[in-house]
Structure formats: C-alpha cells, structure tokens
Amino acid sequence: DTGVSQNPRHKITKRGQNVTFRCDPISEHNRLYWYRQTLGQGPEFLTYFQNEAQLEKSRLLSDRFSAERPKGSFSTLEIQRTEQGDSAMYLCASSRGRTDTQYFGPGTRLTVL
Amino acid sequence: SQQGEEDPQALSIQEGENATMNCSYKTSINNLQWYRQNSGRGLVHLILIRSNEREKHSGRLRVTLDTSKKSSSLLITASRAADTASYFCATDEPGGGSEKLVFGKGTKLTVNP
Numbered sequence: 087d088t089g090v091s092q093n094p095r096h097k098i099t100k101r102g103q104n105v106t107f108r109c110d111p112i113s114e115h116n117r118l119y120w121y122r123q124t125l126g127q128g129p130e131f132l133t134y135f136q137n138e139a140q141l142e143k144s145r146l147l148s149d150r151f152s153a154e155r156p157k158g159s160f161s162t163l164e165i166q167r168t169e170q171g172d173s174a175m176y177l178c179a180s181s182r183g184r185t186d187t188q189y190f191g192p193g194t195r196l197t198v199l
Numbered sequence: 200s201q202q203g204e205e206d207p208q209a210l211s212i213q214e215g216e217n218a219t220m221n222c223s224y225k226t227s228i229n230n231l232q233w234y235r236q237n238s239g240r241g242l243v244h245l246i247l248i249r250s251n252e253r254e255k256h257s258g259r260l261r262v263t264l265d266t267s268k269k270s271s272s273l274l275i276t277a278s279r280a281a282d283t284a285s286y287f288c289a290t291d292e293p294g295g296g297s298e299k300l301v302f303g304k305g306t307k308l309t310v311n312p
Contacts, residue, residue, distance in 0.1 A: 092241075117298065119298075119299070119300075121300075126304070127304055128287050128289075128302030128303050128304050128305055129242070129287075129300075129302050130302070131299035131300065131301070134298055134299065141298075142298070142299065144299075175239075177241060177242065179242075179300075184298055185229050185230055185249075185291065186247075187232065187244050187247050188232070188244070188300055189244055190234070190241045190242040190243070190244070191241055192240060192241040193240070193241045195239070
C-alpha cells in the first residue's frame, strides 16, 4: 500500500495524559498536513510541513500541541495534558506540490475520557 | 473560518438516481477539490478542478466550477448504495500565502437500495 498511513487508528486516553500520533506520507510527497475533524464538521487545518520545515500553524494549535517531521519523512503530532475537547479525528495528508491534490490517511480517532 | 459550504446538508435518493451536491465559497481560489468520507473513516479524493477549468469528469462523477458565481457542483450519476457517504468540497486559502485546505461541513448522501 503506497497511500498515507497513520498510527494508531484509535486512541483512548484519560484527561491529562500525553498522546502521540504518527503519520507516514506517500514517499515522494514533500508536503505533509495535519487536520482535525470533530463530529458533523469538515476537517480543520492544524499545521503543515514542507520537507522538515514547519511552515504554518493554525490558531487551533495551542501550546499543548506540537508537531515534528524529522528528516522530512514521517511526522508526529503530540498533545500534552489532553482535555476532553481534544477528542476528535486527527487526519494527516500529503501532497507533491503546492497546489496539487492532498491525499489523506485513514485518521487517528482520539477519545479523551 | 469555513470558506466552502455544501448544499444540501443531507440528501436521500434511490439507487439508480442521480445525486447533485453544491458548494459555494466566498473568495477567489486556485482550485477546488471534492472528497468523500465514509462514516468514521478517512477522506478519499474524488476530483480536483482548477480555477481555469469549467468542468471535469471522472467515471460517474461530473464536477463543474463557476468562478463568477463562486460555486461548484458535484453530480453522481446512476448512484449505488456504496456511494452512501459524506461529500466535502475544499478550497485553497485565498491570498496565496497558505497551502491549507478549507472544508465545508459536507453533504451527507444516503443511497437507498
């Protein structure tokens, strides 16, 4: 499978715990994006990378959120001190160029109890 | 903020009928993309249409773009039960400085067998 992969697919955690998600983009894509989707809504942009550089962050990305893309390959999204409001589907996407199609992974569904 | 808005919010049809979904947006774009999402899953890319294109086809899908009216439509012909999903339009952020996609809330399509 050469698509975007995300792990884990589901994560249940208790409030206050830290969680980390991983995204592996399509191999030749240098752009990687993170989005968050809550029930009944469309995805909302969080941040994106061009190679290893994080070029844009949304206001949604509070200081409890951090994303990295070491070596410009896979990316991780960490949420510290999780809150119930962080419960959502976290989606990763990658693309080859600036205005090219963004291909999405299956998402990681986070539930904070 | 949401750039695109899909209409209707929900649509229920019989198998074999055509389904039309509309998307309106507020400001100029470089391209518009349509995605499908099955319940609780990731987004599947359907079609990308650029601002200088008026119509594109892919199998049973037909997308139109009217930049003067800032609107797009997605037509699914000869619908099947497997087309049951939520459909989202997504536009790039106007102004050229961002690569994020801005999604609407989606149209939930139900195709009854």
